[in-house]
Amino acid sequence: MYSEKVIDHFQHPRNVGEIENASGVGTVGNAKCGDIMRIYLDIDDNQIIRDCKFKTFGCGAAVATSSMATELVKGKSVNEALQITNKAVMEALDGLPPVKVHCSLLAEEAIHAALWDYAQKKGIKIEGLEKPKTDIGEEEENEDY
Numbered sequence: 001m002y003s004e005k006v007i008d009h010f011q012h013p014r015n016v017g018e019i020e021n022a023s024g025v026g027t028v029g030n031a032k033c034g035d036i037m038r039i040y041l042d043i044d045d046n047q048i049i050r051d052c053k054f055k056t057f058g059c060g061a062a063v064a065t066s067s068m069a070t071e072l073v074k075g076k077s078v079n080e081a082l083q084i085t086n087k088a089v090m091e092a093l094d095g096l097p098p099v100k101v102h103c104s105l106l107a108e109e110a111i112h113a114a115l116w117d118y119a120q121k122k123g124i125k126i127e128g129l130e131k132p133k134t135d136i137g138e139e140e141e142n143e144d145y
């Protein structure tokens, strides 16, 4: 029921760990399952994401989506990273079972939270970025994917 890419990223997750003195750190929790995700971003003076790492107390789908999400944001500008949705991450993984879609939100939300942290530290505003929620509630679950 999982694609080969999901299984690969679950068994060999990319970018696990943390970044010391990260430009931005974001932590979010999933209200539905209680799982937690933390993302670290290293962003240079040109607002390019040089490195991205994650740590999670999450399920296999959360690990796989975070692994793919961190791969996708690396080398991107802050604004490009903001456009990477959980849908794009799922597509890059050749899909997830519907019951696991909420897991993919953890990575997207944690990236947004880390970008928000970066913007706060720098005193800048990132167009289109809203203050992150610390918990992912039911509303997102009901969105039409």
Ligand code: FES
Residues within 6 Å of the ligand: 030, 033, 034, 035, 058, 059, 060, 061, 062, 102, 103, 106
């Ligand atoms: Fe919690 Fe997947 S079940 S993140």
